Amino acid sequence: MKTFLRITLLLIVSVLLQQALPGWPIFNNLKPPLIGALLVHIAFRLPARSAWQFTLASAVIYDSLEPGPYGPALLAFPIITYLTLRFRHDLFGNGVITQLFCGGIAGLIIGSVATGMYLVTNTRPLDSIFSSLIGGLLIGALLQPILSQLLQKSDWISQEGSWS
Amino acid sequence: MKSKRQRWKLIAGFAGITILLVWPQATYIGKQSIRTGIAPAEEIGSRFSRSFSEWGKALRGLGGAAEREQQLSLELVRAQAELNRLRDIEKENQRLLRALGFQQATPYALTPATVISRNISGWWNTLRIQPNSKKSIHTDSAVLSPDGLVGRVLDVNPLSAEVLLVCDPAFRVAARISGREIFGVVRGMGNSISGQPRVRMEFINKDSVIQIGEEVTTSGSTRSEGFFPPGIHIGYIKQVHRDESGLYQYAEIVPRATGGLLDYLFVVGNAEETP
Numbered sequence: 001m002k003t004f005l006r007i008t009l010l011l012i013v014s015v016l017l018q019q020a021l022p023g024w025p026i027f028n029n030l031k032p033p034l035i036g037a038l039l040v041h042i043a044f045r046l047p048a049r050s051a052w053q054f055t056l057a058s059a060v061i062y063d064s065l066e067p068g069p070y071g072p073a074l075l076a077f078p079i080i081t082y083l084t085l086r087f088r089h090d091l092f093g094n095g096v097i098t099q100l101f102c103g104g105i106a107g108l109i110i111g112s113v114a115t116g117m118y119l120v121t122n123t124r125p126l127d128s129i130f131s132s133l134i135g136g137l138l139i140g141a142l143l144q145p146i147l148s149q150l151l152q153k154s155d156w157i158s159q160e161g162s163w164s
Numbered sequence: 165m166k167s168k169r170q171r172w173k174l175i176a177g178f179a180g181i182t183i184l185l186v187w188p189q190a191t192y193i194g195k196q197s198i199r200t201g202i203a204p205a206e207e208i209g210s211r212f213s214r215s216f217s218e219w220g221k222a223l224r225g226l227g228g229a230a231e232r233e234q235q236l237s238l239e240l241v242r243a244q245a246e247l248n249r250l251r252d253i254e255k256e257n258q259r260l261l262r263a264l265g266f267q268q269a270t271p272y273a274l275t276p277a278t279v280i281s282r283n284i285s286g287w288w289n290t291l292r293i294q295p296n297s298k299k300s301i302h303t304d305s306a307v308l309s310p311d312g313l314v315g316r317v318l319d320v321n322p323l324s325a326e327v328l329l330v331c332d333p334a335f336r337v338a339a340r341i342s343g344r345e346i347f348g349v350v351r352g353m354g355n356s357i358s359g360q361p362r363v364r365m366e367f368i369n370k371d372s373v374i375q376i377g378e379e380v381t382t383s384g385s386t387r388s389e390g391f392f393p394p395g396i397h398i399g400y401i402k403q404v405h406r407d408e409s410g411l412y413q414y415a416e417i418v419p420r421a422t423g424g425l426l427d428y429l430f431v432v433g434n435a436e437e438t439p
Contacts, residue, residue, distance in 0.1 A: 015202065015284070016209045023286035025359035031286040056177060060184070064198030065284045065292075067318055067326055070184045070191050072285070114287060124287055125333045125354070 006156050007042065011058055014038050019065070027135020028128045035062055036106045036140065037147045039077055043084035044093035044102075045157050055081040068123050076113035080106045094152060099145040107140020108133060196321050199292070203323035206280040207294055234296075234428045238276055240310040241430050248381055248395035252343060272393050274308070274430040275301060280324060289332035289352065289361075291315070293429055294324050301325050305391050306382070306432040311421035312397030313337070313382060314429055327429070330398065330419050331361030339365055339398055342379035346372045350380065350398055350417065361419050363399060368413040374404050380417055391432045397421075 014034040023029035043051040062073035118124035277293040319326040335352040353362035384394025399419040
């Protein structure tokens with residue numbers, strides 16, 4: 001119950017923070033993917049069931065706050081969770097390099113899926129796809145170690161905890 | 165048994181996602197519910213950042229009541245909009261109104277609103293606002309700040325409303341060069357690499373001579389339920405170019421109004437709805 005409340009609070013704070021943070025004009029105005037980074041951190045620690053529950057909840061909230069159609073997060077977040085759960089036993093989740101790599105991949109997945117969705121639905125001009133993808137990769141890689149190290153130090157999400 | 169239940173849960177989850185993705189009504193209900201649910205948290209966050217900003221101002225000796233600032237902003241918006249409207253219309257009114265039997269333009273009401281959050285991903289140039297009064301807000305209504313046009317209402321939720329900013333590529337509004345018979349369509353071009361909003365006025369008559377620094381205002385068009393009055397300041401002409409086809413001109417505009425997290429905005433509504 002304690003972990004549930006903590007993760008719910010973390011999710012709300014991440015949503016509010018991600019909305020409040022300014023975008024990076026050099027990377028097509030992309031914002032730091034705080035929710036994506038939190039998702040990777042949680043998928044490394046919680047049992048698969050809790051990780052999937054968090055994935056679904058965060059994806060629905062994320063897409064609901066976007067003006068466009070549902071899809072970018074509902075498609076990207078499950079891919080991130082699946083990959084993290086699939087390889088988490090082979091990776092050292094507490095290491096900065098692993099976090100940097102996973103954060104970059106997560107950012108790239110979020111950017112690629114959103115680009116693909118907007119390309120198909122034709123709802124956004126995609127004149128700078130490359131900068132969006134590179135931006136997603138770099139910002140994700142930068143953010144993940146910071147968030148993960150912060151959460152590790154605070155010990156808010158223990159490996160034994162669950163979200164249900 | 166356990167794996168069978170899990171499989172059913174998985175199928176139910178995928179079915180839910182498919183419904184959200186494909187069925188527009190489910191998308192609408194889903195978005196409305198989440199936005200309404202998150203609005204109180206956003207409001208608390210917005211109040212916190214405002215208090216923090218007020219506290220910072222007070223420390224610098226610039227402290228002032230937020231309500232007074234909002235009231236002054238409202239007065240300024242009204243005065244500016246009225247001035248623009250009068251400047252353009254009054255010159256021609258005496259000559260044209262009598263001849264055309266034109267009725268006096270309906271004055272519009274302004275609903276103050278607080279900015280509670282910005283777009284979550286950065287893909288869209290949007291803001292979420294919370295109206296400060298119970299007056300109704302309509303989709304496609306103009307959203308103003310004391311500096312001019314900020315955007316239009318994209319979506320209305322029970323506790324908040326989405327605003328599409330002028331610089332968003334999906335934004336389009338009929339515009340004119342202030343005080344002249346030169347018309348065009350203003351549309352957003354996103355942000356520059358330095359973060360400045362980029363706006364362009366397109367489909368300008370190729371024979372019109374436009375000076376750098378001329379003022380661009382809305383030309384007035386009622387859209388569906390909302391209200392988009394004429395004479396609202398959009399920005400100033402920065403550069404004029406000939407369209408590739410050679411049929412039109414287009415001009416780069418420097419927009420003056422930009423919606424920030426600490427701004428008070430005003431939504432235009434019909435005067436009849438004023439209590």
